[in-house]
Amino acid sequence: MYDLTVVGGGMVGASIAAVLAQQGWQVALVEAAEPVPYQPEQPVDLRVSAISQRSQSWLERSGAWQALSQMRLCPYRRLQAFEQPTDVVEFSSESIGQSHLGHIVENRLLQLAIWQQFPEQLTLYCPAKVVQLQQDEQQASLLLDNGQQLHSRLVIAADGAHSQLRQMAGIGTRGWRYAQGCLVAHVHTEQAQQDVTWQQFTEQGPRAFLPLSGQQASLVWYDKVERVKQLAALPSAELTAAISREFPAQLGGCKVEKAVWFPLARQHALQYTQGRVVLAGDAAHAIHPMAGQGVNLGFADVACLTELLLQNGQDGLSQPTALLQRYQRERQPQNWLMMTGMDALYQGFGSRWPLLRLARKVGLRTAAQSAALKQWLTRYATG
Ligand SMILES: Cc1cc2nc3c(=O)[nH]c(=O)nc-3n(C[C@H](O)[C@H](O)[C@H](O)COP(=O)(O)OP(=O)(O)OC[C@H]3O[C@@H](n4cnc5c(N)ncnc54)[C@H](O)[C@@H]3O)c2cc1C
Incomplete structure (x- = not known):
């Protein structure tokens, strides 16, 4: 077991x-x-993520961050937010005495770097x-599509937004689809601008620049789903021209290599645990x-869960309910708060309502002028 x-x-x-598994648990x-x-010559993965310093610390714990550093990543030192390109609010790592604010990484490479840290005693069932799912007082049993049966004292469901495990455990969700979608484009840029990531807020949705190593970048274009779908279907030259028209001047010249669009949804599990199953990510x-x-x-979920599991040891898994409830109490409100903050941004910056337009202008100006607020926001953004 x-x-x-x-x-x-x-x-x-x-x-x-x-x-x-590195701590000696049977996983x-x-x-x-x-x-x-x-392979170094492989094209860049279109799915990239901004990784905070707090997440970096979690990934250093297994050795994954060190392995990823041998592949490709891009640190950024400045983060800019603006509506008008002339009115930029800048957050810098210097202002909080750090060398960088975060890194842009390719999801596939980060996943690979983590997999390279699996010790021998971790048993991998892949592809499977x-x-x-069946549960009783003592264990949870999983039947795989290849006929194998696994028995364990705890099951961590980290199988993504469409989690089958969550459904098998009977855990419901609350949420909605946004009217917005986003186009992600991998581009080569004429000018080097690898130390900065920026986001312009427009009424149609944000336009974002995420630097990648070399003179490459990932651009994210949020807009109505229909518009984003049309953009994703354009040939590269036409999409390059549309980006030149709609992105702010600081992007400079660029050439699109490839692009894909994503629908956007908010979804939150009504509970994070049921019996011996616990949700993460x-x-x-x-x-x-x-x-x-x-x-x-x-990553904050699994760092929290790991601390609780290590504090209680393997013996704590015989009766895991209290531990799992504590995990839920710690993580669910924090995740809710961040989701709700994102919704406020989504509503605030997408609105034509004059009072909200005024509020967001005042908000950006206040952030621009208050060194203390900027420092606090910068620390918050680094995790
Ligand atoms: C456009 C876009 C931009 C984003 N940018 C950022 C960013 O800058 N920073 C950030 O922090 N986040 C970002 N995100 C969110 C981030 O990509 C997700 O939060 C992250 O991928 C979730 O990781 P996960 O491991 O929980 O799930 P997933 O990445 O979905 O992984 C789930 C895994 O489970 C496997 N799986 C699924 N079903 C089964 C099954 N039945 N059996 C076995 N295996 C299964 C899948 O193969 C997959 O490997 C972005 C998302 C989008 C759409």
Whole structure:
């Protein structure tokens, strides 16, 4: 019998599986698809994430961050937010005495770097999917699509926003689809601007620049779903021209390599645990990606869960209810707060209502003029 089985070997699930297996726990990991090995000449993954310093510390614990540093990532020292390109509010790592605010990383490479840290005693079931969950007083049993059966004392569901485990455990969710979608484009830029990430707020939705190593970047264009779909269908030259028209001047010249669009949804699990199953990462919460917080919240979930598990030891798994309730009490309100903050941004910056327009202008100006507020916001953004 395993101490725990993690279902979903994405960034979040793999990271807790690695840390606990390194601590000598009997861990199984079930994942549908293995990450592709790294070659320096490989094209950039279109899915990239802004990783906070707090998440970096969590990833250093297993050795994953050190492995990722040998591949590709891009640190940024400045974060800019503005409506008009002439009225920029800047947050800098210098103002809080740090070397950087965060890093932009490719999701696939981060996942791979975590997988490289799995110790021998971690048992990997891949490719495999769970088709049935059963629980009793002593254990949780999973039936895999290849006929294998796994018994464990705890199951961590980290199988993403469409989590099957969450459904099998009978945990409901609350949420909605946003009227907005987002286009993510990988571009080469004429000018080097690797130390800054910026976001322009427009009534149609934000336009964001995330630097990647070399003169490459990821651009994120939020707009109505129909518009974003049309943009994603354009040939590269036409999309490049549309970006030149609609993005602010500080982008400079760029050339689109490839692009894809994503629908956006808010979804929060009504409870994080049921019996011996506990949710983490997008399986528990999916959030508007405007402020790049999704996977950072997921890492905060598993860092919290790991502390509780290590404090209680393997023996604590015989009766895990109190421990899992404590995890829920700690993480659910924090995740709710961040999701609600994102909704306030979404509503505030998307609105044509004069009072809200005034409030957001005053908000940005106040942030620009108050050194203390800027410092606080900068520290908050680094996690
Ligand atoms: C456009 C966009 C931009 C974003 N930018 C940022 C950002 O800048 N910063 C940030 O923090 N977050 C960002 N996010 C959010 C971030 O991508 C997610 O929060 C993160 O991927 C969630 O990780 P996860 O491991 O919980 O789930 P996932 O990445 O969805 O991984 C789930 C894993 O489970 C596996 N799986 C699924 N079902 C099964 C099954 N039945 N059996 C076995 N395995 C299964 C999948 O193969 C996958 O490997 C962004 C999201 C979007 C859409």
